[in-house]
Structure formats: C-alpha cells, structure tokens
Amino acid sequence: GAGVSQSPSNKVTEKGKDVELRCDPISGHTALYWYRQSLGQGLEFLIYFQGNSAPDKSGLPSDRFSAERTGGSVSTLTIQRTQQEDSAVYLCASSLAISSTFPYEQYFGPGTRLTVT
Amino acid sequence: DAKTTQPTSMDCAEGRAANLPCNHSTISGNEYVYWYRQIHSQGPQYIIHGLKNNETNEMASLIITEDRKSSTLILPHATLRDTAVYYCIVRVYSSASKIIFGSGTRLSIRP
Numbered sequence: 001g002a003g004v005s006q007s008p009s010n011k012v013t014e015k016g017k018d019v020e021l022r023c024d025p026i027s028g029h030t031a032l033y034w035y036r037q038s039l040g041q042g043l044e045f046l047i048y049f050q051g052n053s054a055p056d057k058s059g060l061p062s063d064r065f066s067a068e069r070t071g072g073s074v075s076t077l078t079i080q081r082t083q084q085e086d087s088a089v090y091l092c093a094s095s096l097a098i099s100s101t102f103p104y105e106q107y108f109g110p111g112t113r114l115t116v117t
Numbered sequence: 118d119a120k121t122t123q124p125t126s127m128d129c130a131e132g133r134a135a136n137l138p139c140n141h142s143t144i145s146g147n148e149y150v151y152w153y154r155q156i157h158s159q160g161p162q163y164i165i166h167g168l169k170n171n172e173t174n175e176m177a178s179l180i181i182t183e184d185r186k187s188s189t190l191i192l193p194h195a196t197l198r199d200t201a202v203y204y205c206i207v208r209v210y211s212s213a214s215k216i217i218f219g220s221g222t223r224l225s226i227r228p
Contacts, residue, residue: 004160033215043161043218056215091160093216105151106216108160 002026004109006092012115013082021077021112025094032075033093033106034067043091049075050097082116089113121205121219128225135192137222139205142186149208150181152190154201155221161204164190195226 005024013019025032034046045059049069060066064083069075079086093106122140129135141150152164165172165179167188172179178191192199204221 035216042220043216045215045217048215059215093160105163105166107163111160 004092004094004107006109006112008112009110010113012117015084015116016081018078018080019082019114021090023075023092023109025073026107029094030072030097031095032069034077035091035093036088037091038088084116087114087116121207123205123219123222125220126223126225128227129195131196131226131228132194135195135199135224137190137203137224138187140187141207144185144207150179150188151206151208152177152179153204153206155204156201197226197228200224200226
C-alpha cells in the first residue's frame, strides 16, 4: 500500500520568506509526527498529532514554527520568516495510534529538503 | 528516555551476517527495544522491535540478553543495499511516544 508521502521533495527559499511543508500519512494512521534532520546530525523531534490535536509541541524550536492537521489526515508544517539555520530535511512519520502501553512503530516519509539562502 | 550506546561504525563483508550491538543498561521493565535504519537520503525505516524474547522477521533478527541490558540486531546475509545508519532505540511509554534517535551505527557492507 501507499506509504507516507511528503511534498515538496525539495524547497529552496530566501531568508525571511514563509514556507509550508505537507505530509500525507498512511491511510488509517491516527498519529502523525514531524522531525527534522540537519546535515550530518541525528533526527530531532518537533511535534506530534493524535487525530487533529497536538498534545506535544515541545520540539518546535521557536514560535516561527507551527503545524496543523485537518480531517485527521494531511498535516502542514509552516515556518515563518525562515532563517538559514532552518535548512534541514523535514521528515514526517505516521503510526497506527498512540498507546500508553505499546509504542507502535512509526513509518517515515522521504522528507522535504529545505534550503534557506 | 533510557539511553542507548552503539558503536559509531562497523563494516561487514557482503553475504556474511552483520551483528550490530546495542547497550541499554538503564532500560525499564516495560520498555521495548526498537531498531530503525536510515539509508542515505531516505527517511528512517522500521526494522524490528522486541521486549524480552528474541524476534525474527523478514528483515532481521533481534537478540535481547536475559537481563535486557543489551541487544544485537542480526542481518543474516548482508547485501550492499544494507549500507545505512542503524539506530537502536528504547521507547518510552508516554503520551508522546516520540522517538528519540541517538547517533546510531554506520554500517558499511564491502563487496
């Protein structure tokens, strides 16, 4: 079946511009996660959604970052007034659910490579 | 989160078994061990997970020591396509369920 998809695959933007990154999770997955990976670095958690609500936004690096999810499916990560340090690969993942007793495996998309010039 | 420690890099000959170790000495009794891998320029890929019993699937086997303080991921017949960074992760039971990735082991498969 179809996996997690993300668009665009690559985005080059000028410093100060706003960008929107999109994630389409696997059908039926209620949990959705955003991570980012800077060049040569590990993955950094940003935010996760259970349905349309985001109980954990602790990883968002600043108030320039926001995310929403509508209809329990597609999610958009928005970065306002982009800075060069925002350059990274932004990865989205989805899983069946969020459980207090079992951590379901997460399936990742291919990522969006963001370059801020 | 319980921390994991892995070797920075390893290499293995094509066709041989690749054994990737992971230490997680502070793991709690109900925390699972997960393995993911990330092939260059791709998103991480789930491989396998286990609690205390050894597990096997079509990709790999996971051997967890009886005291659960360490584990080994085994790729039985490594191919060049298995070249990747392999992450050993202990999943915390919380409402977040986010994955905390460490630095992983960079596995190189030589022809």
